[in-house]
Amino acid sequence: MSGEPVFAALSDATRRTLLTRLADGGPATATQLAAELPITRQAVLKHLEALRDARLVTSARAGREVRYTVTPEPLADAVGWIADVGGQWDSRLAALQAQFSSPRAK
Template sequence: MSTLVDDDLWSAVGDPTRRRMIDLLLADGDGTATSLSERLPVTRQAVAKHLAVLDRVGLVHASTAGRERRYRVDDEQLARAVRQLNAVGSAWDSRMDRIKRIAESIQRTNDENTRRTDEKNE
């Protein structure tokens, strides 16, 4: 598993409308710009632009059916995105644990210094 994060991929899924589109495509199996625009608060043209971004990073793929382009989520690319998110989450969990230990150590030192000062003043 690669620990490198694909910035283009995360830029693409960073948009809430695109995430909602992925959810709809996963739920329905596939969809068109028209069918997605009927369920989203954006125009068909905006949906088409969002789909182009998702297609460029490989999260969706289009096939032509008559005059329509039907989009499907690429399961492998989505799984790759999930792995990356998990790796980033684990790295941040480790960082936060380290910050917590440092903060607790500082707090213990401050508490000990306060206790010593109080004992001297008694």
């Protein structure tokens, strides 16, 4: 009922960085991403595996390379859970929705 591996995936700062990087710059390979980060390719690979377990990225082989792409659908589960918890505070939920509809405002 409450299998929320998404939160576990998002708990790590490096993984969040990877997600934003992939969301902003489009699909990339593990080696490519490792070059832009202060950690090893292997470490990046492990994080990508964790993200793939959480269905947040998909891997697609292109020749000898493997591109990783963001698939943000599971994030909806996280938002759903948050909405459930915050559901008791209707007024605050309104505030959430406001911020949600103008994400660029930040």
